[in-house]
Amino acid sequence: MTVAQRRAVPQDASVRFRAPTHVHNVIERSRLLGVLQDSGVRRLTVIHAPAGYGKTTLAVQWLERLRAGGAVVAWLGLHRDDNASHWFLSHLLEAVRRAVPAEEDVIGDLVELIEQNAEDMQGYTLSVLLERIAAQDRSVVLAFDDWHLVEDADVHRALVHVLDFAPPNLSVVLTSRRRPELPMSRLRVRGQLIELDAQVLRFDLPETREFLVELNGLRLDGDDVARLSEGTDGWVAALQLVSLSLRAAADPAELIRGFSGRHHSVGEYLAENVLDALPSEILDFLLATSVADRLCGELAGALAGRADGQAMLEELERRDLFLRPLDDDREWFRYHHLFADHLRRRLARDQHPRVAALHVTASAWFAEHGLVTEAVTHALAAGDVVRATDLVEAHAMPLVEHSRMVSLLGLIGRLPATAADDRPALLMAVAWANCLLQRTREAQAALDLLRPVLPTPDRDDDLHNEADVVQACIDIYGDRTERAESLVRRSLDHPRRFRPWVVAVAANIQSFCDIYARRHHAAQERQRWARPFHDRTTGPFAGVYGRCFAGIAALEQLDVRGAQEHFRDAVELARASAGRRSHAAQLAGALLGELHYARGEIDAAENLLVESGELGAESGVVDFMVASYALLARIKAHRGAPTEAAELLAEGHRVAERLDLPRLRAAVGVERIDQLVAAGRVREARRVVRDLPEGSNQRGGIGVVIEQLRTTGLAAVHAAEGEYDRAAGLLEGVVADAATRGQRRTEAAMRVRLAAIQELAARRLAAERTLAAVVGPVLEAGAPQLVLDGGPPVAAVVDRLLARSRTGAWPVPTEDPCSPEALSGLAALAALDDPPTTGGLDLSGREVEILGMLAVGRTNQQVARSLAVTVNTVKWYLKTIYTKLGAANRTEAVAVARRAGVLAD
Structure with a gap:
């Protein structure tokens, strides 16, 4: 279990992950157990009836039989706080983790993933969980007790997802006071449902x-x-x-x-009869402790105002007063729901003024023991909104710094809508949480509420400064740098005055601004300066982003080795601190994928970029998204999968429009133009270029990049229309501009494009001179793909440069012309760089590779291991393959591929 997982589930809250222990006053429901045994294990077993019908008792007895038969049983006793999908998922994962032997590590880093990503995590998390359960060599049972407490639609959808996609070795057992709103009719038709209701549960x-x-x-x-x-x-x-x-x-x-x-309520009549016969001290203890959903001796004593809380609980259990132990150590207990409800009604009726005070006592006890959620719940039950808000505020920034942003926002959601409006520290934490979760609108709203309630700067300059850093962070997520440097200047000028977290984030923002002001060396120096502050923060975000920005700066300078060191360091830090599947790891992985692409390592690049997109690529700064959409689309097109490439570019365009990111729109637009031109669809390319954003609409270095991209797209269309001189003139301007600004990678890429156009225009000597000026530095840096992206025209130029290098007639003056050996290697790569042919079918090389594995009977898990991807990714590939081939399953797909000559018989 990781540190973050231990924080997410306090140890004394573990009772919800253990089935209740009944040691006496319970009969074995042999009749019903026989019904279940005869029915066999089904996908879903539902036991539903009003309170007091023995649902949980029957479920525990049935699960014991399943466990005795070798099944792994994960128990989750539901609470009302499970009406938030992130808490429900966290608790479900913890239940599975406790059930499965620790060495099998079924859960891995999924808990941290939920905490760090608020949007669209449910389906992904459940899919990965089901994959891992499918890999178990035994039956797994998920048991949910008191499902009626769950009313949230997202949580209901989560269980439906589990039922729809459950592997054969997984089944679900749930108890509920009412018939759950699940696809029970569909499951019954398929023979996958057992349903026991109140009529069946009654004692005969x-x-x-x-x-x-x-x-x-x-x-x-x-x-x-x-x-x-x-x-x-x-x-x-x-x-x-x-x-x-x-x-x-x-x-x-x-x-x-x-x-x-014939009494109005048999239960009420009998409960009153039982309570009235009890000694007054026991009745008072019952009423006082009824406000808590679970009890231990210390808590019970605090509520009842006596020192013998544990002894009293044991006495209640001895008297069979509906008290049930929740753990084998008999430390935690709870009253039967029916009895607890009656006690609370009687307490409210007979001692109403005492109710609020008891909830305050419970809140104080839970807060003292670090159980913030229950402390807040009881404070609100007492009607003490101020206390509840104080509790959330006290834990807010620690939750943020420990990467538990979703838990913080969940606690905020429990408070009245305006409870935080006059709380600067709490609003600050909310702004940070939303900002780090990429929810920029919500972050800006919190910051806008914060500004008016900040103390004057002379009283608390720290909060003003921190608010500026949050604003700068929001700005760079929006790809705006014009005011960010001024907003972080105080943090960097006086770093000892502010928290390490604030200084580390400020340093990252400054590095981002340096990159787009073309101060690449300064960006890297800033990160070396900031490393001690990164090391003193607790979450992964600051350190990962800092390393990524240093890598971006290095790569733009064609320092491929330095960039690789930074990106790999970022990936390792993210995986160690936040988990392999965390957003931090996948953002860093996207940039490492871009680096692999520059080195010509296309398979490694594709694997990383696909993996980075599994959680959705619309996060982080624009640089991450450009790699995830535009670069991956280029790889897909090169693999012979134009449909997939077009889908990626369309998605990237939609994200750019929705988030108002002109640089992303320009990047995916230029990639689309290149692909349209390659397919001979020049008119469509012309329409795309008209819609490209103009860099003049955005100030600073970001605007320069947008204008460079727009000019590049326009030049591609001119060249496709045969206007070579016009296209070359545009690119010559971009080359000169990039050289002036020190954009070495951009300059190299633009020179390659220019050489291709000059070659098409039959200006062969000009093409040789253009490429000769850059091919040496590019190959020396280890980034051959920058040249290979020029396609066949540039490959022809490389061949002639190779001949010149052998005769010593290099076309441009230089002290160190490119060696024949390096050019020979490049020429060989260019000759191998043609897209694969797949018998006329629109299949990529990767898809053909997967088909080959299907043909020899490989399972999805085996394919995933061979390709170093997840099973989810394999399933995505299979869906695409089936669609392209018009096949319904793997057997049909292999047959179609063989008939088309894609696979050998």
Whole structure:
């Protein structure tokens, strides 16, 4: 278990992950267990009835039989806080983690992933969980107790997802006070449902006799048992109340004769009868402790105002007063729901002024023991919004710095809508949480609420400064740098005055601004300066982003080795601190994928970029998104998968429009133009270029990049239309501009484009000179793909440069012309760089590779291991393959591919 997981689930909250322990006063439901046994294990077993029908008892007994048969059982006792999908998922993962042996590590880093990503995590997390359960060599049962407490639509959808995609070795058992709103009809038709309701759960006459006479030792004849069975209609809780009433009754026979079941509420009547017969100190203890959903001795003592809380709980259990142990150590207990509800109603009726004070006591106890959620719940139950807000505020920034932003926002959601509006520290934490979760609108809204309630700068300059850093962070997520440097200047000029977290984020923002002001060396120097501040922060974000920005600066300078060191360091830090599947790891992975692409390592690049897109690529600064959409689309097109490439570019365009990111729109637009031109669809390319944003609309270095991209797209269209001189003139301007600004990678890429156009225009010497000026530095840096992207025209120029290098007639003056060996290697790569042919089918090289594995019977898991991707990614590929081939399954797909000559017979 990781540190973050231990923080997410306090140890003394672990009782919700253990089935209740019943050691006496319970009969084995042999009749119902036989029904379940005869039905066999189904996808879903639902046990639903009102309170007091023995649902949980039956579920525990059935699960014990399944466990004895070798099944792994994960138990989750639901609470009302599970009406938030991130908490429900966290608790579900913890339940599975506790059930499966630790060495198998089924959960891995999924808990941290939920905490760090607020949007669209549910389906992804559940899919990965189901994959890992499918890999188990035994049956796994997920048991949910008290499902009726869950009303949230997202949580319901989560369980439907589990039921729809459950592997054969997974089944679900749930108890509920009402019939759950799940696709039960569909499951019943498929033979995947067992449903037991109140009618089935009622004690029949033999069970009533066993419970009252044999288990509770009451002296009752057959008529008495029959009368009680009929009067209670087999309601288990009522029969237990009957047994308690009979023990205390002066005339049991008279009580039985008078009992007919015609009372307004049998349960209320019997509960009052039992309570009225108790000693006053026990009744008072019951009422005082009823406000808590779970009890330990210390908490019970605090509520009842006595030192013997544990002894009293044990006494209640001995008296069978509906108290159930929640763990084998008998440390935590809870009242039966029916009894607890009655106690609370009686407390409110007889001692109403005491209710709020008891909730305040419970809140204080839970807060003292670090159980913030329950502390807040009780404060709100007491009507003390101020106390509840104080509790959330006290824990807000620690939650942010420990990467538990989603938990913080969940706690905020419990408070009244305006509770935080006059709380600067709390609003600051909310702004940070939303900002780090890429929810820029919500972050800006929190910051806008914060500004008016900040103390004057002379009283608290720290908060003003921190608000500026949050604003700058929001700005760079929006790809705006014009004011960011001024907003972070105080943090960097006086770093010892502010928290390390604030200084580390400020340094990252400054590095981002340096990159787009073309101060690449300064960006890297800033990160070396900031490393001690990164090391003193607790979450992964600041350190990962800092390393990524240093890598971006290095790569733009064609320092491929330095960039690789930074990106790999970022990936390792993210995986160690936040998990392999965390957004931090996948953002860093996207940039490492871009680096692999520059080195010509296309398979490695594709794997990383696909993996980075599994959680959705619309996060981080624009640089991450450009790699995830535009670069991956280029790879897909090169692999012979134009449909996939077009889908990626369309998605990137939609994200750019929705988030108002002109640089992303320009990048995916230029990539689309290149692909349209390559396909001969020049008119469409012309329409795309008209829609490209203009850099003049955005100030600073970001605007320069947008204008460079726009000019590049326009030049591609001019060249496709045969206007080579016009296209070359545009690119010559971009080359000169990039050289002036020190954009070495951009300059190299633009020179390659220019050489291709000059070659197409039959200006062969000009093409040789243009490429000769850059090919040496590019190959020396280890970035051959920059040249290979020029396609066949540039490959022809490389061939001629190779001949020149062998004769010593290099076309431009230089002290170190490119060696024949380096050019030979490049020429060989260019010759191999043609897209694969797939028998006329629109299949990529990767898809053909997967088809080959299907042909020899590889499973999805085996394919995933071979390709170093997830099973989800394999399934995505298979769906695409089936669609392209018009196949319904893997057998048909292989047959179609063989007929088309893609696969050998």
